[in-house]
Amino acid sequence: MATKQANRPAAKSDNGSAKKSVSKGQKQGNDSRLEEFFHDELKDIYWAEKHLVKTLPKLAKAASSEELKDAFTEHLEVTKEHVVRLEKVFGILGEQPQAKKCEAMDGITKEGESIIEDTEDGTSTRDVGLILAGQKAEHYEIATYGGLAQLAKTLGYEEVAGLLEQTLAEEKQADESLTELAENTINEQAGEEG
């Protein structure tokens, strides 16, 4: 009995501090582990997008097909918008945009660079490799934005979810364009190179 009573004030003060953090969190969401995870993942994709802004011109330069060059150049412009959109997301969450190195995207882009080194300039075989590298990057982004948009909804950030879904749709579109390029021309041309 005495022990129970001794425990009660402690429990009360625990509740008190929890309440305090919720009301503090109402300005910027909830101070939960899920919230922290969400913010960390945003930093990760922010790094990835900024890294792609630097990588896409290299892919465009290395591509042989004019259409593929155009596809990478167009996606560069879209990617710059994705960076700005993420900055808007950080703003809505009351934070300064912060990037945290995304090892996955770093690996994917390194793989793209090694494709450039391992293939001959001006060949469709190189273009096939570049498309594959581009699609690996898109799929990583599709998985990330899809997951983050859902998480934003769970955390009650409807506006943020809308922005992330907008980017998600554009990543899917970029992926489809690359598939079309591969299916319609480039794979066949590469096959003819033997």
Ligand SMILES: [Fe+2]
């Ligand atoms: Fe993007």
